[in-house]
Amino acid sequence: MTESKSSRIAVVPGSFDPPTLGHLDVIRRAAGLYDELHVLVVHNPDKAAMLPIAQRMSLLEESIAAEGVEGKVVVGSWSVGLLVDYAQEVGAGVLVKGIRSQVDVAYETPMAVVNRHLAGIETVFLLPEPSHALVSSSLVRQVAGLGGDVSPYVPGAVARFLAKASANDF
Ligand code: PNS
Numbered sequence: 001m002t003e004s005k006s007s008r009i010a011v012v013p014g015s016f017d018p019p020t021l022g023h024l025d026v027i028r029r030a031a032g033l034y035d036e037l038h039v040l041v042v043h044n045p046d047k048a049a050m051l052p053i054a055q056r057m058s059l060l061e062e063s064i065a066a067e068g069v070e071g072k073v074v075v076g077s078w079s080v081g082l083l084v085d086y087a088q089e090v091g092a093g094v095l096v097k098g099i100r101s102q103v104d105v106a107y108e109t110p111m112a113v114v115n116r117h118l119a120g121i122e123t124v125f126l127l128p129e130p131s132h133a134l135v136s137s138s139l140v141r142q143v144a145g146l147g148g149d150v151s152p153y154v155p156g157a158v159a160r161f162l163a164k165a166s167a168n169d170f
Contacts, residue, residue: 022132026098031069043079063155084119
């Protein structure tokens, strides 16, 4: 099989509001599979945002540096146009997503099919570590918003930021 350059570049898209340990698990493992990884903070109009996109990006950068894979990872953002436009712009042929449950499969499958039809971009699904399977950003937002401790579910940088933000009355 001949390998095109684009199959070695992947995009990991998501809201990352905030980044969780599940996200970091997917990013770390995807970094082991591809030569170049673009972790892309995408504005999702279906979700009420907790953190500004720039804040999510800097929390991702700090968390990725703590994983030691920052050399091959670029953190970006995308809020206008199709996700596949960004993928094509950076020469990526693959999107990587984490799949925790049948609910995620049902949500992600149509998007994967459409993205392949639109631009020939494939989607690769990674299964999470079982310890991360129940963690979601929406759960973290809810617990953090009510003043609870989210440190078991998020990277250290995110836990410190949310604790400080909560102390300052979020
Ligand atoms: O973390 P999320 O909110 O589940 O991430 C969902 C996201 C942002 C990856 C998804 O909404 C998405 O892919 N948006 C891009 C918009 C797009 O290109 N849509 C058309 C093809 S599906």
